[in-house]
Amino acid sequence: MRISKLAMVGVAALSVNQLAYADAVEIDAMSLLNQYNLITSGNVISTSEIDGNALIGGNVTGGMYNMHATSNAVVPSLTVGGDLNGGVQTKGKGVNIGGNVSGSLNINDGGDVYVQSVSGTVQNSANGHGSTSVVGNISGTVSTNGGNTTYGGVNTGTAAANGGGNVYNQPVSVPFDPAAAAANAVNTLGQFSNQLAGTDFNSDYTISPSGKVTFTATPNTDGLAVFNINDGESFFDSVKEFSFNLGSATSILFNVFDDALSEYDISVNFLANSAVDLADMMLWNFVDADSLHITSQFGGSILALGTDVVTHGNIEGTLAARSLNQNAEIHSQPSGFIPPSAVPVPAAAFLFAPALLGFLGLRRKANALKAAA
Template identity: 30%
Template structure:
């Protein structure tokens, strides 16, 4: 076994005797969808709110934003994790006693009951408990979620979409396991409709594979469908590189290669390459069952700083050893 690896483990064990270390296990794709409200691999530019747990692989920008306003699902990960710097020009608020883990510097942050573990320095002000010079571990879920998107895209559709006038109705025909799969291949699909309705017909898991590279989505979900189906529907934009949401949208959005923007609320988990957020993300944890998939756990990037907190545990060990609910 590599001596440096052993040394890291010993250092972590010693640190654990004098200071609490959060332990986060590796996560499958389904667990990522269930535990996080947003996973953004690059930068997040926000002036809004994310109700649930958030991971930002790059920098957190904007004019100020708020996180963890709802009771979070159980997890070993912080309420807010940032792999780069928090450089928003207004305060970043972490609510509900949740912790924050930031690998870089922090400009402005309010900790409402939790602790901010900061790998770099405070360049402005942090209100509340903080530890600077911390050792912060940032999970990398990108390959896990890319693999999931590719695997879901291979599923055969068993359900149909009927379009009449301005409305697209998703008519689920679930299999014996409660799985309904839809496929959208028309590049003009979202341009040709203004309303979306769902007939779940007992479906417990709904996968919508969308074969588009870009889309502007501004459809109205009828009869409260956005929130009614939010925890069961997963929209798989596996090949998309640009998505804009200009109306309330229901269901988790898997868009691991896309730059996403939203001007109004999204109801469900968002997985994206980057996000410009101007509307809330509402916490509706995905409760569906991913069909026969066993996506690999997250690869973990460990960022070492002079001293302090380590969010490592089983997640980092796996990463070093192998490479790869409701709102209202």
Template identity: 30%
Template sequence: MRFKLAAMVGAALVCAAGSAQAAGNAADGLQAMRELNIIVLGDMTANHSIEGKVYVGGNLSGNNGIFGTGNANQGLTPSDRVTLTVGGDATVSNLHINAGSNGGDGAIGPAGATIGGSVSTMNLNAQNATVQVGGAIANTNGSTGSSIQAGGAQSGYLNGNGATVQTNLGTAFTQALTDTLTAETNKLEIDLKALSAALSVITLDDNLSSITMGGQGPIFNVVDSGAGFALFDIDASLLSSNELNFNVFGSPMPIIINVRGTSATWTMNAVGGYNAALNPWIIWNFADATNLSIDRMMHGSILAPYATVTNTGRIEGSLVAAAFNQGAQVHLGTFKGPDFLTAAVPEPATWAMMIMGFGAVGSLVRRRRAAFA
């Protein structure tokens, strides 16, 4: 089953609308969602545990940040990303770095943290961790075999507990670290926004998936129409139903759900087939949203690169947000579906060729019209 050309044209125009979109690589954005449990492009307030790895482009604050606790049943795609990355300051009053189970297949690693700014407190609960801090470091407990480096000074206590500790490494160390983090955050942002924009305009010639309304809410009937994934397009108001159920026909497949609206509130209870087995397969794409509230448990990954996300219900999957106010736990597993983007979303070079082609066609039409006149 082929995608409609209109979808490809629309995606090309979206990507051409701004240089950031045009430079983005949707496939790289999807891979980041496989490797990271949380990606926050701006600031995050942490108040609960997070099973996987976390990337925060801005500042990390809050009262309780426990990262990398793991999950014996679902995990994330292994990578060289450390447990916690923060572009700015990490001022969580209770920050812990762990190395829990990665879906029953080894530990979440490499354990450690990379912080561009300063750290007010940190506890390494995993051995052989690597910690790099651009600014000052305070109130830190190390672990056996770990390495702790800081560009700034030490204050409060710094207990090595078998770790190698270096502080006051200076401007050169700090600048190199912050430059790397700035570049990485910028790439994540343009890639994830390109992914969200591209998914938002995909259509199918004959979409066999459908939604029926039960007594308490929607039932998603998931069918592969021949493209290798299932596709839904809904209004954000549907998320305020009482219950949500899924019927999946055939083998597990990526399920793309485009949610339209600038603001959304999730109040649905998961019932029946909408359960943890779907966590690695669903992407809820909020391409337009600037505010998103999760008030009940939500299965599947959330792609909301422009939104401030607040949760009082548990999230089970990857989360991408512009800012995140955490009020409940975030669990694994991250998206693990196959690479359906090869057919669905052209690569950046292809976008450029398509746009040039559209321009050439337009010029040819204009010349023919002029000649006819």
């Protein structure tokens, strides 16, 4: 059995106001992976797009978010704990930025938009279905088309409302704290990753001399196949292709381990379009990765809570990581993965509630446990 460790580094109380996007309800780990297409505890730098919603704990620079909006989402299209820089576009409904907007933020499909302050540009095409609220000062430009613009501080720039809206100078209350929401979600997924890492494997793989890996599933009665990949860094350095013999498997878990925090260069060809066709079944749990560099299309959702990720190949599924430097698309593939029945799926307490859970993604296994598995 594999065991990983998640270190908690603090708990702080924060006050939040009445929620505008959703009631304060518990959202469990699998719901997080389906409500969001990207979750990070740290910064995101992007030159590409994300199909679904994004929850970013740090700063965001660039990128296009919720470009293929999902109708069942109850969370904003973009939530950022820190500042927003560069040019950012969103579709879908709703934005909540915990810091300053110094770049340009274009909200194409409206919804309610909350930002802390604006020294750059915010353009909200609300079209009668939302408004723009600035908690503090405006020294740049804020414009709402078909809705109101409200600011709580001082306006030394431009505050505009077109298409029948009005401009108000009055106190602004945010629906929830974005940094707290991100930290809470990351903590929940970190617990989930730890629990999955302790699941006994029941399936195996072979590697041909040419570097082709054949994963052969022997699922349990619930349809879950579990593969353990030891010495993961060396594994991904040496393999070139993935093929799958799944039999009756309906969910596939890959636990990837190393002796210490490791750097992964992943350039693998998922044969027979399996990166897309099997994406909703696969969950990759990178227990000890310090960095991931993905250079080709990768199939399945990824848990890598203590990991800095760089992409030059598309990801088919949700990514949960420490930080992201994005140079390829992340596609929404709603997960049909069903966790092991022995693994409780932790709820994110209250995702938009006042508890901010500290997180440190340093998770290593005991070498003796690894050797004994």
